Amino acid sequence: MEAILAVVIGVLYATGLYLMMRRNIAKFIIGLALLSHGANLLIFTAGGLSRGLAPIIPEGAEAPAGIIADPLPQALILTAIVISFALLAFALVLFLRTHQEIRTDDMERLRSTDR
């Protein structure tokens, strides 16, 4: 399972970075989304995959019965998803405003602040 996920993460990073290097801003934003999905899956995989139970100790017991799944990576991913959702929403609005203002979606034309 780890091997499959590793390949998936690699593909997500590769496509994400490829799209980020395109000149089109819309593709760029899709690239950002893929990149953050890749990072989330990476946390999930690196945190250790196990077919465990929910980490709840039964009533009266001192320790959980059997193997449990580590809840922390899931909590981290949940937080990261919320944050990247907000960032993407902002990036889309920024793209929309830029498109309305400058009438282009080509990165190469956004160079007036570089000179």
Added chain:
Amino acid sequence: MNAWLIAPVALPLFAAILSLVLRTRIRAQRIVSVGANATALAIALALFNAVRTDGILVLQLGSWPAPFGITFVADLFSAIMLVLSGLMGLAVSVYGLATIDEARERHGYHLLFHVLMMGVNGAFLTGDLFNLYVWFEVMLMASFVLLSLGGERAQLEGSIKYVALNFLSSALFLAGVGILYGISGTLNMADLSLVLDQPAHHGIINMVSMLFLVAFGIKAALFPLFFWLPASYHTPPHPVSAIFAGLLTKVGVYALIRVFTLVFRQDVDFTHQIILILAAFTMVTGVLGAAAQMDMRRILSFHIVSQIGYMVMGLGLFTELALAGAVFYIMHHIIVKTNLFLVAGVVQRLSGSNELKKIGGVYRAAPWLAVLFLVPALSLAGIPPLSGFFAKLTLIVDALRGASWVMAAVALSVGLLTLFSMTKIWNEVFWKPAPEGTQTLPLAAIPLRERIALLLPIIVLATCTVGIGLGAGWMFDLAQQTAEQLLDPRDYVNAVLGVTEAP
């Protein structure tokens, strides 16, 4: 005093909520803004005093014991950064009273400013890597909106570049956090420092440390990752670029110094050598970039990059004296750089532009403003007895002691080129007569109340610069104590994990 550690985060949050409630009443928002920032500075000073007398302060949020919950820690380094961010927040919020237009205020300028300060302070206080990520995002989210608020063409273009690279940096940071958790099973920095000390898997730790170096390097504008900075910092209104210039990249430097003194210290020969090389390139490219610019704020933006090189050079040399130099440099730089952007704002107000070719004659029109420019400008270049001289001196002395001749030579020549840029601004903006058809107003042309709001922060910050220079002995002792704490993290680790060492 420990419970007060939450205040630098809670207070801006409260102020932000208050400005949201008061969003139609601009006067009330302004009062909240200045009041909250003044209180934040007072709290930061109290915390700093407590850390100096009682040692490291620790707050376990929700009373979860250390490696499991989120910890807020204030050692000397954090406390110094808190004081600086409080001072900058207050200075810029006063300055903003006279410069931010009502449309921006109505659309949440004050609210965002508070959120920005919350993110910055949270990043300085947290002792947990994932929590650091969250505070970075809080800070970035506020800075994205502050940068693009107003929607002018240049602002939108600058924002796209800024958002793009910072988003990438966050994704890399997150990946690093994930892998580190996979290796060590903890994200508490003090705990990580213990767990990673076992020499079991150096290779993978070095790999992760490079992920962190790139992620924080983008935020700190290290070579070759700095391009977003000079493309965006000159686009928003002056108070916004002043607070960005003063604090945001320094949060990146803070994070670099924190993780590379506390967590990644297993293979100093490898990691810190790379940092040192990057620092040299950062200094040189920044200062050469500045030499080619003809806009006041763009020159200053490139100088941020070159100055970051000095701070990171202190980390790369990794001796007590070098780290003391880096801490001293941060204290000096935050004050000076913010002040220069504030002066640029007044110049814009008087002559209508920041482009060197279009303006001139500011010395004739406003001689005192010229003096107020010279103090931070000469300090930036490292002229004694101002603060920048002692900061550079410490770093260069350490480079010479360690026989890093190249670093010493680079640091010295970059200082010279900095002086060149500053004299260029002086000649073009202040000394040469105003170009045909333009006119530079005297300071008296600005209404009295606005004049006070504009000049008071500049005067206070310039006084701080002179004060640091004159009280360099005291400041250096402080920086050295900080460096001792950074170089030997046992106290930090014990304070966080609640271990009392046997005597």
